[in-house]
Amino acid sequence: MSAFPNISTVQTQSVPSWRQQDAKPFVQIDQITKQFGQFTAVNSVSLDIYRNELFCLLGGSGSGKSTLLRMLAGFEEPTSGRILIDGVDMTGIPPWERPVNMMFQSYALFPHLSVEANVAFGLKREGVKSAEVKARVSDILDMVKLGHLAKRKPHMLSGGQRQRVALARSLVKRPKLLLLDEPLGALDKKLREETQFELMRLQEELGITFVVVTHDQEEAMTLATRIGVMNNGDIIQTAEPHEVYEYPKSRFVAEFIGNVNLFDGVVVEDERDSVSIQSPDLDAYLQVDHGISCAPNQEVSVAIRPEKIRISREPMDIEVNGATGVICDVAYMGSQSVFKVRLASGKYLRITQPNVSREMGSRLTWEDAVYLSWDADSCVVLVS
Amino acid sequence: MKQGSSTALKMMSGAGFVFLYAPIIALIVYSFNDSKLVTVWGGWSLKWYVELFSNEQIMSAAWASLKIAFISATLASVLGTLAGFVLSRMRKFVGKAMLSGWVTAPLVMPEVITGLSLLLLFVFLENVFGWPAGRGLLTVVIAHTTFCLAYVAVVVQSRLASLDETLEEAAMDLGAKPASLFFLITLPLISPAIIAGWLLAFTLSLDDLVIASFVSGPGNSTLPMVIFSKVRLGVTPEVNALATLMIVAVSMAVIAAIVIMHRQSRYNDKNNH
Numbered sequence: 001m002s003a004f005p006n007i008s009t010v011q012t013q014s015v016p017s018w019r020q021q022d023a024k025p026f027v028q029i030d031q032i033t034k035q036f037g038q039f040t041a042v043n044s045v046s047l048d049i050y051r052n053e054l055f056c057l058l059g060g061s062g063s064g065k066s067t068l069l070r071m072l073a074g075f076e077e078p079t080s081g082r083i084l085i086d087g088v089d090m091t092g093i094p095p096w097e098r099p100v101n102m103m104f105q106s107y108a109l110f111p112h113l114s115v116e117a118n119v120a121f122g123l124k125r126e127g128v129k130s131a132e133v134k135a136r137v138s139d140i141l142d143m144v145k146l147g148h149l150a151k152r153k154p155h156m157l158s159g160g161q162r163q164r165v166a167l168a169r170s171l172v173k174r175p176k177l178l179l180l181d182e183p184l185g186a187l188d189k190k191l192r193e194e195t196q197f198e199l200m201r202l203q204e205e206l207g208i209t210f211v212v213v214t215h216d217q218e219e220a221m222t223l224a225t226r227i228g229v230m231n232n233g234d235i236i237q238t239a240e241p242h243e244v245y246e247y248p249k250s251r252f253v254a255e256f257i258g259n260v261n262l263f264d265g266v267v268v269e270d271e272r273d274s275v276s277i278q279s280p281d282l283d284a285y286l287q288v289d290h291g292i293s294c295a296p297n298q299e300v301s302v303a304i305r306p307e308k309i310r311i312s313r314e315p316m317d318i319e320v321n322g323a324t325g326v327i328c329d330v331a332y333m334g335s336q337s338v339f340k341v342r343l344a345s346g347k348y349l350r351i352t353q354p355n356v357s358r359e360m361g362s363r364l365t366w367e368d369a370v371y372l373s374w375d376a377d378s379c380v381v382l383v384s
Numbered sequence: 385m386k387q388g389s390s391t392a393l394k395m396m397s398g399a400g401f402v403f404l405y406a407p408i409i410a411l412i413v414y415s416f417n418d419s420k421l422v423t424v425w426g427g428w429s430l431k432w433y434v435e436l437f438s439n440e441q442i443m444s445a446a447w448a449s450l451k452i453a454f455i456s457a458t459l460a461s462v463l464g465t466l467a468g469f470v471l472s473r474m475r476k477f478v479g480k481a482m483l484s485g486w487v488t489a490p491l492v493m494p495e496v497i498t499g500l501s502l503l504l505l506f507v508f509l510e511n512v513f514g515w516p517a518g519r520g521l522l523t524v525v526i527a528h529t530t531f532c533l534a535y536v537a538v539v540v541q542s543r544l545a546s547l548d549e550t551l552e553e554a555a556m557d558l559g560a561k562p563a564s565l566f567f568l569i570t571l572p573l574i575s576p577a578i579i580a581g582w583l584l585a586f587t588l589s590l591d592d593l594v595i596a597s598f599v600s601g602p603g604n605s606t607l608p609m610v611i612f613s614k615v616r617l618g619v620t621p622e623v624n625a626l627a628t629l630m631i632v633a634v635s636m637a638v639i640a641a642i643v644i645m646h647r648q649s650r651y652n653d654k655n656n657h
Contacts, residue, residue, distance in 0.1 A: 075553055095556040108554035112572045121568075122558030173558065 017050040018226060026051040026209055027072070027177060032081035034067050041067040043233035044081070054203050054210040056220040059230030060256075065213045068230075069179050072211065073102045086176055096125070101175040105182040107166035109154040115141070115165050116150040122173045140168045143202070160191045167199075171206065180212045184219060196222050217257050221245065229253050245305075250384045254303040261309070261349045262382075263302045267294050275381065276320075277302055281347040287320040289376035294383060301382040306352040308378035311339060311370050322373035325349065327366055337363070341370060408631060415624035422619045432625040442610055442626060449590055449607035452521060456528035457585035463529065464536025464585075465578055469570075471537065472544040490534040499598030502527045506599060519601035527599045528589040535588065536581035543577035544570075576644045583641040587634045 017023035025048035034042040042064040049055045057065040070076045072083060074095035083090045090098060101122070110118050116137055123133045141147045144164040154162060163186070170178055183199065184192045200223060203210050214220050220227050221241045228238045229252075237249045248254035251262065263286060265279035277286040277300060286302050294300060316322060328348075329340035332355075339351045349372065353364075364370065415433075419426025436442060471484050490498060506516060506523050516522050547570075555569045593608040600606060605613070607630070614623055 073553075073557055075556075095553070096559045096561055100557075102554070102557045104550050104554055106548065106550055108548065108550040110551060110555070110569060121555070121560075125559035125561075125564065169554075169558070 016053075016225065018048070018053065023050060025049060026053075026086060027211070028084040029068070029072075030082050030084065032068070032071060032078045032083065034064075034071060034076060035079045040233055042071070042078075045233070045235050047228060047235060047238065049209065049211060051209055052203075052207055053225045054200065054212065054223055056224035056227045057211065057213045057230055058215070058217060058220040058227050058257075060215055062232075063230040064233040065215075065230045066181060069102070069181055069211065069213045072177070073100055073179055074098050099176040100179060101170040101173055101177075102179040103166050103170045103181065103183055105185055107154075107162050107186075109162060109165055109169070111154055113153075114150065115146065115152050115154070115157070118154065118165060119169045119172050122169065126173065136172055140172045144168045159186055160195070163187060163195065167202070171202070171208070174206075175208065177209050177211065180210060182214055182216075183212060184216075185214075192219075199223065221257075229256060231256075246380075248303065248380060248382070251301055251303075251382050254380065254382060259306050259350055259352075260303045261306065263304075265300060265302060267296050267298045267300060270294060270296055274376065277381070281343060281345045282323055283344070284318055284322050285320050286379060287376045288379045288381050292381045292383075294381065298383070303380045303382055304374055304378055306338070306350045307336075309349065309351045309372055309374045311341070311351050311353060311364065311372055313364065313368055313370055316371040316373045318371060318373055321376060321379070322371065323349075324369065324371055327364055327368045327370060330365060339364065339370075341372065411624055412628045412631070414621065415628040417621055417624070420621070422621055422624070432621040435622050436625045436629075439622065442607070442622070445605050445607045445610040446626075448521060448604065452524050452528060452596075452606060453586045453589035456525045456532055456589050457582050459525070459529040460532035460536050460585040461578055461582045464533045464581055465540050465574070467533065467537040468540030468544060472541045487537050488534055490531040491538070493531075495531075495592070495594040498531055499527070499595040502530065502595065503598040519599055520604040521600075523599045523601070524596050524604070524606065527595050528585075528592060531595065532585035532588055535584050536578070539581040539584065540574060540577050543574045547573055576647070580641040580645050583637045583644075587637050590630070590634065 027047075027049040029045060029047040029049075032042055032045050033040065045064075045068065057068060059065045067076060071078050072085075072090075074090065074093060077092075085099060110121065113121065119137045119140060120133050123136060128136070138147060138150070141150055144167055146161060146164055146168065149157065149161060154165065157165065163183070167183070170180075180199075184195055187195060196219065199210075212220075212223060214223075221244075224241055226238060226240050227244050228235045229244060230236065231252055237244060237253050239247070244253060245257055248257065248260075254260045254262070263277075263279040263281055265277040265282075265286060267275060268278045268285065269276035274287055274289045275292060275294065277288065279286060279302070288302065310316065318324065323343050325341040325343045327339050328342045331338040334355070336352050336354050339353070341349045341351060343349065351372065357363075414422060414425075416428050416430065417424075417426055418429035418431065467483075467487050471480070471487065474480065502523075503519075506519060506526075509515060510517065516526075551573070552565060552569060555565045560568065591608065592606075593612055596606045596609055597612075600609065607626075611623055611626060614620065
């Protein structure tokens with residue numbers, strides 16, 4: 001065991017199923033399209049989700065992520081394509097017969113029923129015997145630490161408590177697949193972080209496959225085993241969180257997840273183990289060392305994350321992958337500082353640096369002339 | 385300036401209330417009048433209430449009116465709820481706009497026209513099918529159900545429109561088939577609107593004179609019809625007593641409806657925050 005508790009240890013102990021070639025997907029989304037009149041909300045999306053995954057669909061509003069979730073739940077019928085859950089085709093199967101439960105963004109607790117009755121609702125519809133209903137309801141309420149509020153009505157609960165009732169209600173039926181629509185959206189920051197870990201703990205304990213819809217990239221990064229980034233009804237990239245961040249496939253993904261500095265440029269030299277790119281914004285060439293398929297004179301973008309740029313008043317080697325500039329803005333954020341640096345070409349770069357020392361005196365400040373440099377393997381070349 | 389305008393407002397609303405309620409207060413006061421002449425004050429007395437309860441014609445008309453109001457309010461609540469449900473929940477279908485217009489038309493239709501057209505319909509049906517045989521309680525109930533239905537449908541529809549649809553989706557998601565969804569979730573949530581609609585329908589039916597005059601038969605006069613015919617022969621203090629009782633009954637029903645609606649909306653507000 002690592003000395004530092006790492007949430008993802010359990011998941012990374014063996015090779016996760018989405019990295020295995022022959023693993024059988026648990027949820028298969030096959031060429032799903034959903035049109036509302038002329039508007040295409042989801043455009044021929046295919047996606048495999050594996051057992052025990054905590055899969056995040058990440059995208060802005062109108063990206064189609066909620067529509068996709070609603071098709072999994074059965075509230076919307078796809079215009080074309082099909083969904084298989086555990087090998088069973090879900091086409092034409094109404095929501096009440098699917099092995100799927102959903103936690104709604106608004107929680108959708110029944111206002112006229114007590115917490116207990118809300119949680120018991122699904123079990124009673126299944127025809128579970130009342131003694132068992134009672135036992136399972138009290139078990140799950142203890143699990144989300146709400147046993148003492150069982151008799152309350154939803155309007156007598158706080159936002160965080162309601163969220164946990166909604167979670168308990170959707171988990172109590174032991175669905176094969178749990179759908180969560182912006183599960184933490186209505187909570188304040190502190191509660192959100194706690195709940196994130198809570199969700200991951202529950203997911204591991206119960207071994208239920210989760211699909212989470214969110215617009216919050218931080219939430220997706222923390223929670224997910226894999227992230228599907230959606231835009232305009234398409235899934236643009238499906239990958240593990242670190243991969244989405246470090247190796248974005250397109251400009252959209254690079255800009256949507258975290259902050260990024262982008263250089264537009266032209267390929268001038270394409271060698272076997274490195275590519276040189278000339279950008280009008282930089283005097284030095286950008287040199288990228290991982291193989292990418294591109295041709296000389298091809299127009300590309302190069303993305304560099306703000307924390308991967310070194311910044312110093314002392315001269316650095318800036319023959320390639322470097323620049324000089326002037327600090328024109330500093331934002332002190334406690335754990336780190338954000339600098340906005342203006343290059344000679346007039347382009348602004350964003351650079352973050354951890355505040356290792358408590359001293360203010362030696363820190364970089366406004367109007368400082370600085371040297372910037374970064375490593376060849378920090379750059380990502382984007383062709384789309 | 386502000387002080388002045390608020391005084392003016394108070395005076396205006398005061399005048400309005402006097403205009404609306406002075407006649408009713410006069411009527412209530414005169415129902416306790418000891419004198420045989422309606423316009424002459426002869427001291428306090430309950431004798432007209434005693435007279436009223438021993439007047440068989442009035443009592444039987446009152447009983448008939450209560451029966452009619454109860455049955456037609458109940459029928460209107462069931463049918464109006466169904467109509468309101470269809471109008472707000474069904475996906476767009478051909479004729480939805482027309483149906484919604486038809487359902488609400490009786491709200492603005494002059495009663496004389498409603499009454500006359502229903503009378504013609506009943507006569508026609510009797511001639512062709514032999515049903516309804518003659519006019520009486522049944523025809524009044526049908527007529528009242530018809531126009532009360534519109535009020536219930538409107539009240540229920542507006543409640544459904546403000547109801548969070550994800551509640552119904554959540555119930556389906558948890559395994560509720562459409563029937564149990566309706567009876568376990570939707571119906572309890574809209575029940576205050578249905579009760580308010582029932583009370584509204586009850587008072588409307590109890591009040592109605594015009595439509596009942598058209599469609600009721602001989603020997604089946606409703607209370608408003610009896611009062612109206614009595615007043616034509618000259619107002620007796622007995623009628624004042626009766627009117628007072630009706631005002632008390634109707635205002636209690638209306639207040640109950642308002643309280644129920646108000647409570648429900650407060651309850652919803654709490655739930656949304």
